[in-house]
Amino acid sequence: MRNLIMTVSYDGTAYSGFQSQPDGNTIQDRIEAAIEHLTGEKIIITSSGRTDAGVHARAQLFNFHTASSIPLERWALALNSRLPPDIRILEARMADPDFHARRWAKRKTYRYTINCNRIPDVFQRHMQVHHPTPLDVEAMRHALRTLIGEHDFTSFCSVKSTKPSHVRTIYDAVIEIEPQRSLEGSLSTGVIHIFITGNGFLQHMVRIIVGTLLQIGEGKRSPQEMGDILAAQKRSRAGPTAMPHGLMLWDIVY
Amino acid sequence: MRNLIMTVSYDGTAYSGFQSQPDGNTIQDRIEAAIEHLTGEKIIITSSGRTDAGVHARAQLFNFHTASSIPLERWALALNSRLPPDIRILEARMADPDFHARRWAKRKTYRYTINCNRIPDVFQRHMQVHHPTPLDVEAMRHALRTLIGEHDFTSFCSVKSTKPSHVRTIYDAVIEIEPQRSLEGSLSTGVIHIFITGNGFLQHMVRIIVGTLLQIGEGKRSPQEMGDILAAQKRSRAGPTAMPHGLMLWDIVY
Structure with missing residues (x-):
């Protein structure tokens, strides 16, 4: 075999x-x-x-x-x-005879994509969440940095999770703004990609992080709140679960 | 009104x-x-x-x-x-009260996209024609330049055309190679975009040009044949009509 x-x-x-x-x-x-x-x-x-x-x-x-x-x-x-x-x-x-794709995974990267142009891109509509109002990307970056490191991510985990521990490590979390290719020019934030790399992810974890970041980007919450939400270890403190279609499993390192 | x-x-x-x-x-x-x-x-x-x-x-x-x-x-x-x-x-x-979107169009650009990687890109599958064998892009560029200028494009027009004249002007025709983003690295030609700008296009014209270019890129015909095909003013001399899904109306100038 x-x-x-x-x-x-x-x-x-x-x-x-x-x-x-x-x-x-x-x-x-x-x-x-x-x-x-x-x-x-x-x-x-x-x-x-x-x-x-x-x-x-x-x-x-x-x-x-x-x-x-x-x-x-x-x-x-x-x-x-x-x-x-x-x-x-x-x-x-x-692979090594003992290799196990889940247990041996050392780090994973997910990408979440948000299109902030006024009109969505028809060719990317299944891969981009459309958010036509402006986002404060710097505030989102500030909040995202709070999550880097080893933490209990219960606040960013579905209440249906059956995992014995919600402690995970985020190694890197960045927001990249795509060079504008749309016909709208530079009037909007454009398309942003949120990349999050960690040693493992809980159920809905990236989507709840993004749902919370969107509230921060919209100015509904301050970036400083991210630390409190994390420390609370309560799902109800974080934002909603962002829509699935913006999310893409990007890379896995063994 | x-x-x-x-x-x-x-x-x-x-x-x-x-x-x-x-x-x-x-x-x-x-x-x-x-x-x-x-x-x-x-x-x-x-x-x-x-x-x-x-x-x-x-x-x-x-x-x-x-x-x-x-x-x-x-x-x-x-x-x-x-x-x-x-x-x-x-x-x-x-618009000007007399403006007419067809009659007033001065130039149009079409883009045709071919993915030459071994495996197609699932996210672009409706916008890229997959061609997993290598293409001689330089030969294709050479042949494409032959078409620039005012010519009778009967060889590159559907026999069903009812247009009184098949004379059109191609202003520009270039092939761009997309920077490699695939996981395959630089082993293949990658993704190529053929951009063709003209004062008007006949039925299937871009797709027949691309079908002919593919034969040249595959080495089945020499780039020098492009001039003979054009001069023959016979649809049967050109290559097949390339698949529709690689084609995109890119820009229109009035």
Whole structure:
């Protein structure tokens, strides 16, 4: 049995998230069906973690053990021809026999994208949350820096979480403003990308952080409140869960 | 009656093209329905030109005469709230009473996008034609330059054309290579954009030019053949009509 690790990119718009569901409409279900179609093996893949319905991945990773002798370089094209066009395997590699895509993940980066132009970009509408009123990006940056380090992120975690600990470490958190390509010129904030890198993320964590940042960017809360919200360890203190479609699993480091 | 000119951006994936059709599934049908819903007026809009099924527009222009007194700055948002999310009015302006979006257009630019990476980009799959084998971009550039100037473009025009003259002027034609953002690194040609600017375009003209350029990029034909194909004034001498979804109406100058 070989332990294979694969990188997969997906547009999550049409799916009920990554993880297998009874309705079968998930990325994992489609990948497992493609593997079964290719090798005849009924396999359960192990991903670096789940993503919610509507959330995308530039690069998600998963591994599985297979008895198949298909050469490594043929896996991506063979699976892609059995997958819908919104899911593409980018690469397949051999992994250490003990490699486990979730347990071995050292750091993950998520990107959240907000389009602050007056009119949304039709070509990016499934990947950008439209927010046509101005945002104070400097205030958002200030608040975001408060989260860097090791903290209990209970305030930024779904109350449905069953994790024994909500302590996680954020290594880096930045906001990049995309160079203006829109026809509107420089009248608005433009498109902003929030990148957050950590050793692991709780359920809805990035989306609740973004929902809180949006309140700060709108001037409804001060950037100084971020520390109080974090310290309170109460979900009710943070802002709402931002919409899923702005979120993309960007990178995973092992 | 005011003569209004509007800029519209659309993702053409779901539509049977710009121009009104009996099935009603066109950009024009949707815009006219939104205007009627807003003003009660049954209006026929005049666009800068049609686009084929599956072809997109970053910026298409149209004009129409209206008795409505809705202030200029409210039109875009009012129509957008009555349009599907893949069609967005970007701007509304007052036009000269005689302005005619097709007749007054001085130059138009189209962009055609080809992704030459091994694996297509899931997020751009409706806007990029995937061509995973290498292309000789320098040969394509050489051939493209042959088309600049005033020529009879019969070889690059659908045989269904009913235009009395196939003489058009190409002002500029360039190929840009997008900076690599893919995870594949620099192993492939990457994503290329072909920009063609002219005083007008015949039916399928850009797509037939691209279909011919692809044969040249693949080494099936030499770049020197481009001049012979043009001079022959025969559709059968050029390459196939490239797929519609790589094409985008980019800009119009009046």
